[in-house]
Amino acid sequence: MPTVSTYPNTNEDISKLESTLHLIDERLQRLATLDRLASQLVFTDISKAQKYLAEIFQILSDYDQPDFVLNYNLNMALVENQLYNFNLSEIHFRMALEILGERGDVNQLAETYIDYAGTLLNLDQPDRARFYLNQATKYLETYPDSRLNFRLICREGFFYLKCSNYAKALKAFLDCELEVPHLMEVADLKDYHFFTLVQSGLGSIYGLLGEPERSVQSYLNVVELCEKKGMRSRLSWHYLNVGNGYMAIQDYENASLFFKKAIKVVDDLNQQTRALAYANLGYCYLNKRQYNEALELFNTAYPLFKDRKEKNLANIEWWRGKIYEEQKAKKALKYYFKALEFAKKGQDYRQATGILKDIADLYAKDFDYKNAYDYQVLYNQAVERFMVEQRDNQIREMEIRYAAERKEKEAEMFKLQAAGLQLKALRAQMNPHFVFNALNSVQNYITSNDTNQAAKYLAKFAHLMRQSLEYSELEVISLEKEVEFLKNYLDINMNLRFEDKLKYEISIDEEIEEDIYGVPTMIIQPYVENAIEHGIRSKRMGTIRVLFELHDENTILCVVEDDGIGRNKARELQMKNPKFKDHKSMGTRITQERLQILLQARNLEQEVVQIIDLVDEKSGKALGTRVEMLIPIMEIQLK
Secondary structure, three states, rough: OOOOOOOOOOOOOOHHHHHHHHHHOOOOHHHHHHHHHHHHHOOOOOOHHHHHHHHHHHHHHOOOOOHHHHHHHHHHHHHHHHHHOOHHHHHHHHHHHHHHHHHHHHHHHHHHHHHHHHHHHOOOHHHHHHHHHHHHHHHHHOOOOHHHHHHHHHHHHHHHHHHHOOHHHHHHHHHHHHHHHHHHHHOHHHHHHHHHHHHHHHOOOOOOOOHHHHHHHHHHHHHHHHHHHHOOOOOOHHHHHHHHHHOOOOOOHHHHHHHHHHOOOOOOHHHHHHHHHHHHHHHHHHOOOOOOHHHHHHHHHHHOOOOOOHHHHHHHHHHHHHHHHHHHOOHHHHHHHHHHEEEEEEOOHHHHHHHHHHHHHHHHOOOOOOHHHHHHHHHHHHHHHHHHHHHHHHHHHHHHHHHHHHHHHHHHHHEEEEHHHHHHHHHOOHHHHHHHHHHHHHHHHHHHHHHHHHHHHHHHHHHHHHHHHHOOOOOEEEEHHHHHHHHHHHHHHHHHHHOEEEEEEEOOOOOOOOOOOEEEOOOOOOOOHHHHHHHHHHOOOOEEEEEEEEEOEEEEEEEEEEEOOOOOHHHHHHHHHHHHHHHOOOHHHHHHHHHHHHHHHHHOOOOOEEEEEEEEOHHHOOEEEEEEEEEEEOOOOOO
């Protein structure tokens, strides 16, 4: 049985595991060791991880081992994410989640949601990432775990960074940074991976906020951790970030050092990183007036670019133009015009302004004042377009930030509304008729000297009241406890209030694990009470049936059915009889609102309650009422 998904307590020595593997021939025994190796190598040696995962795949094609299949998909998802193959990473995460839905525990789900959110952010899908982070948050509120909570906050930092909410992103990363010392003693490689993410996030934020020195220090922290723990899968990218930071403060010596390191790393297979390192190293040589070396590096970088090709090729042509201008070569203009063409294709007006300014200045140096003037005019126009583009980008960023914050506020509002409605519902739960009649019946037993029955039902009544008070502190209880509460409530009604004129049946679908599934506290009692008050109360004998069926993976269908007088007759009696007229179904209205909010908060837009009149098809006579309600399946709270 493998250690499925959830982090191990210690890091295993990879060389020892590999030595052990060489001694094992039996395939299932190899599978267990391969699984442990892969989980370590995901963050240290991607090539080896791929090799061992390929063997795991071959073995699993011949054996039914769902736990190992789960681990295989989780590790493949992480590998593909490290290799920048984000679509493939998502496919493996989806396959893992399908398995976890059948056999995973809460911590495994929370951990996977946090990891999956990272891939979704890389796919530029922040809304979906936010959904899974919210799911992880709910699990961790119920089952706290400091390490997973740390990872969750880190991932939320990147969500805010993606939404351009730099203040919240910075707070999240700084909060994580404070927790790192507490986690160091028990940290595994995956934790160290998240430590590097925190520093990388801080580096990005400080760079965007115009604090390049702090940005460089954060990226240096990333490199130090990666080198110390042998985490080489993204090392080239981290070296590049340090180099870019040094380049921003015009420290071209240190920048060159880290760009060279980025080029030498063979474990990071991202060609874009290597292309940027070559190009930026060339720019450093340009500034050190080592022009031949710079041109050679630009030639190497040029064919490697695939992502953001126009922007990067524009830079290379621009920098080539600067070199030839310094060398008084007439072909400088040729490269400036090439750079301008790429900048226009990439619609990068900031880049275009710089290139146009250099073209205008070069014409002015050559005393070609007409062209110098014309390109100065184009430069001014480009500046205006760049300012408009900046304004539009700022508006878009504000809209994204507003939308994200509004969703957060809506989620909080749903939570608050649900809590408020819960309190109202609990106050309406035990109606005065029930309490008065129950206690009155107990008193009758006492006055008739039937002390055994009096003691029995008084204890039952006290237990029901105690349950009501105890559950009022909880938002969620198990379905098992909800049914137990309902049985106690119906028993007292049947034996005390209606003196054996009421029967009830409760049945639960075999697919429902009632001790594991959580439901909103005391959610069904108001509808049972309503069936008694309006359907059964005026009959000589009546039956209440309560049925629980699994509707889908998110909801339970609960049916409350009575063989009472029907809604039309109940309304007539309510109008005629002041005794009935006083009874208001506040509990059912509040409960329906409560269910609606809880389902909306989970993005489940469904009709939560349906009331059906049961009628004899031939005679049209009322046969009772059926209430069908969808109840969200929730995580059970721990005391």
